[in-house]
Amino acid sequence: MNEAALPVAILNYVALSAVVLFIGAAGVMLRRNPLIMLMSIELMWNAANLLFLAFARAWLNNAGHIFAFIVITVAAAEAAIGLAIVVVVFRASHTVDVDEVASLRG
């Protein structure tokens, strides 16, 4: 393993990624505004991307870069669909509180 390729120690990247992931997860679990929740999901995507790129640089393996692009693509698609759902739900229920959109309760 050649850690000289990275000016900063790899553990710092991992720690930052974990923090960002945690913030994203907390946002999804705690906030009730769907837009904020979508943004939190984006945070989690980016935590993953950060790890991909950090390890790609550390191990000089380009597969991580390719995966980061795939994640960005999927995240874009997810954001598009997610926002569309939010718009449709808002039109139907005139609310942006996800807890009140619970008509599928069993």
Place this chain on the structure above:
Amino acid sequence: MTHHALGVAGSYPLLYAIWLLPLAGAVACWAFGPQLRVFAGALGSATIGASFVATILSWGHAVQRTGGLQGAHQHLGAWLRGFDFGLLLDPLSLIWALIITGVGFLIHLYSIGYMSGDRAFARFFAYMNFFVFAMLTLVLSDNFVGLLVGWGLVGLASYFLIGFWFERPTAVAAARKAFVINVVGDVAMLFAIFIIFAAVGSVSYGDVFANPGALGSSLLLACICLFIGAAAKSAQLPLHTWLPDAMEGPTPVSALIHAATMVTAGVYLVARCWPLWNASPDAQTIAGTVGGLTALVGALLGSAQWDIKRILAYSTMSQIGYMIMGVGVGAYEGGVAHFFTHAFFKAQLFLAAGLVIHALANEQDVRLMGGLRRRMPLAFWAMTVGVLAICGIPGLSGFFSKDAVIFGALEHGHPWLYAIGIGTAGITAYYMFRMLFITFFGDYRGAMNATDLGIPATEAQALSSAANEPPHGTQHHAPAWLMNAPVALLIVPSIFAGWLLVGGDGSPWHRFFSGEFRTVTVSAPLNELMTSVMVLAVVAIGVAIAYWRYASAPALANAPARLQRESARMPVALRELLYFDTAIDLLFVQPAIGLGVIFGRALDPHVIDGAVREAVLSARWLGHLFRSFQTGLVRAYAVIMIFGVACFVAYYAFMGRLVTH
């Protein structure tokens, strides 16, 4: 190809014609009834007649004997290897085929007149032809499985015909009863075939009869199972109760069932399986005893009936008892001879009774008849000949065959059955002459009040309603000769058929069978002449009692009062038909109903339905459980999902550590 000890394994295609012509008639009447209309009767009769002609043409082949093999044989096909089906016409089945098609033809002719105007005229002939076909299947088969097929078809045909007037609930009940009791016999037959096949490895008559000893210890059981089948079909004790009820069918049906088909199948079975019975003296005793008792009981019950057809039904039961006694004890030729003569005089009695019933607009109670001698001379003379023949008056057919059976019982070492046979002959004479005297002598009582004659009010109501609504229309009638000719024709064999037995070992009857049956006789203490004298004495007593009670001048003078008194004083045991129906009801029907009640009230709702209900409840409970997870809260789903992912990550992190260490 199997070589049959009975019948040449070969080809005689005319047997196809005998066998299938009635079926063709049945199918044609069935399919094209509306188009055929009144011609259905002619078509049905013609096919039976053609079958009769084919039987006559086969006579020469049937009795030929080449190298120890006898009869005409037609191979039909093999079901499995070792299960060769074929048709066999040997002297025994020839006798039956002649009666079935010959007497059957006359009954068909008669039916054209009797059933004319019935709205299901074609259906009637379809059933009648089917009945003849079923019976021919039974007697022409060369193996036990074919026999059983015919056996079952006969039961089915009887169900159709007894319940022919299905608007009457009583007819439907009678048809069902006949079918159920017959099925009891069918099942017993099936078991007999299982036993035989297990022991012999073949179901063809030839293989089984070639060596009855192969059955070993199961021989008696096989005979008993076969005999249960015979008893159910031939109305032997205690399976006889369907026979009198079967009188609900049209009268020609009764004639066909009693004379030509069905009830004599048991006699055929025992006569056909004579090597088995010969090999098992116990089976002979059982069959002989049941036959003798049936003869006695049938005669007793016949003495207590008021319905002309029921009197004849019990007389049939009694006479079949004689036949079974004859073939049971080993007097095969005598038993078969009694079948032969009985077919003629019983058909004649029924057809003559049908003339009376037809003329009196379906009145069947003899108490409402009387004095018909002058109004219906043909019916009277036909009935008289039939009565004389069945009583065994010398010179008429019944005399020869009945004495052959009775003497046969003694000759084969059964003195008790001999005594029963003689006693029953007296009772037979009594009840047959009773019927003749009440119906044809004295004054006509049809216009009288039914209750004055001792007919219970409820029964009188039913009778009058039946008479007021004849099931078959009376608007247009077939020519009278169609009904009269068969009755008149049957007088000839009723008188003369018995003469075939004259001459002992040189008689035409004995030579016809040419030693087919082999039996062992013991030296009888009495000879045949003395037997005849004793029978005649007993018969004379029976006739005298009947004359004294019903036809003497004082009896005729106040006939209505006497009939009323006799009806009122009829012993309860006889009125209840010796409790056979009650016993069967208590022993089988009530337990079956009880079982049904248990199933209906306990097992079905609590066990079967309970299990279903439990399955439903557990499905519902599971549904409740899983439904509670569906909160509809997106954030809750997210929490669960993240928790799940965290679990996966933790698991793999932990496992990874294990692997690297």
